[in-house]
């Protein structure tokens with residue numbers, strides 16, 4: 531199967547493949563027309579560049595000839611794994627991959643199917659998440675089929691992905707380094723290995739957008755269900771009753787108007803919504819003490835919301851620590867910054 535997928539890539543085809551984060555839509559990084567087709571089938575804005583996936587450290591040399599020394603330490607600590615680094619690009623990397631930027635994003639995925647595919651191709655794979663642009667990233671082959679069936683040459687099915695959110699992206703071309711996107715690897719872990727703080731701009735928290743040259747991906751609505759999403763945030767997440775009260779208030783107002791409402795809640799809060807039982811779709815993402823599970827369930831839940839025909843979803847916020855920062859980034863962006871504060 532993997533050999534077949536690799537030969538499809540060699541012929542310039544597009545193949546969706548599993549990684550530990552989400553499914554990717556792969557093309558041979560050095561095949562310009564294949565890379566161009568990725569943008570077409572996803573409906574991706576042409577100025578939003580792609581991550582290059584490698585299977586060995588040596589392959590870095592084929593995409594960058596000015597990788598900073600720190601890359602070695604980061605690679606040793608986190609690769610294969612959900613860390614993407616942004617470094618100066620080599621001339622050989624097609625403009626199509628980096629959308630004309632002088633820097634390239636690289637990561638080594640921790641999934642044996644992904645690594646075997648890159649090995650079989652014998653060349654790095656350029657791949658965005660395998661969803662239609664703007665939709666939640668695919669955490670299972672079903673999601674890929676839903677978005678891209680008939681438009682690509684193949685899908686390697688390895689069941690659900692482990693993390694369910696994308697990699698953490700750190701730009702090493704700035705000093706200090708900049709977090710471009712929080713992801714499956716907590717930024718605090720990266721800071722420990724770097725031995726210094728990483729700049730966390732507002733856009734990395736899901737608040738606003740950045741200049742294209744710094745973080746092109748922040749300028750588009752992402753991860754969004756068709757339903758309207760509202761995020762209820764607080765400065766004090768020790769008072770969950772106050773948050774639930776606000777969620778109930780917003781939900782009740784819309785239910786009264788005949789709107790079909792869903793709530794993304796947690797094990798700690800689900801019972802607080804019993805007054806709404808039978809009138810809302812309650813989706814428990816996991817325990818607040820286990821943000822790994824919340825992150826893992828998030829994109830699937832956002833897709834289920836649409837499958838159930840819900841028109842409004844209300845999500846509870848959480849502290850922006852560890853994976854909490856990643857979850858808040860995704861929720862805020864998915865909501866189009868539709869935030870209510872208590």
Ligand code: TXA
Pocket residue numbers: 549551552553554555578579580581612614616628631633634635639657658659660695696697698699710711744745746747748
């Ligand atoms: O976990 C992941 O990272 C998944 C799996 C498939 O590896 N990939 C993924 O790719 O999430 P995508 O295309 O959905 O998101 C990549 C992000 C975009 O926001 C893009 O703007 C940013 O990476 N990016 C890519 N190349 C860049 C570059 N040269 N400079 C700055 N940002 C870049």
Ligand code: MG
Pocket residue numbers: 658659667
């Ligand atoms: Mg994506």
